[in-house]
Amino acid sequence: MKWFDYTALTLVIIGAVNWLLVGIFRFDLVAFLFGNLSWLSRIIYTLVGLCGLYLISLYGRITSAS
Template sequence: MKALDYTALTIAIIGAVNWGLVGIFRFDLIAALFGNMSWFSRLVYILVGLSGLYLLSLYGRIRNES
C-alpha cells in the first residue's frame, strides 16, 4: 500500500507543479513535453486525476491512525 501511496503522491505533485506553471506563466509543461493532447499527454492527465481521487482516501486513513 505504501508504494501505491508514494506513486500517487508523486504523480499528484507533478500535476500540481504543472497547474502552478499554467496559472503563473500560462505554460503547460506536459503539453510542451508530449504534445498538445497527444495520447501520452492525455494518459498523464488521466493518471494525475486518478491519483488525486485515490489520495482522497488518505483523509480516512489519517483519521483512523489518530
C-alpha cells in the same frame, strides 16, 4: 501498498507543479513535453487525476490512524 501511496502522491505533486506553471506563466509542461492533448499527455492527465481521487482516501486513513 505504501509504494502506491508514494507513487500517487508524486504524480499529484507533479500535476500541482504543472498547474502552478499554467496559472503563473501560462506554460503547460505536459503539453510541451508530450504534445498538446496527444494520447500520451492524455494518459498523464488521466493518471494524475486518478491519483488525486485515490488520495482522497488519505483523509480517512489519517483520521483512523490517530
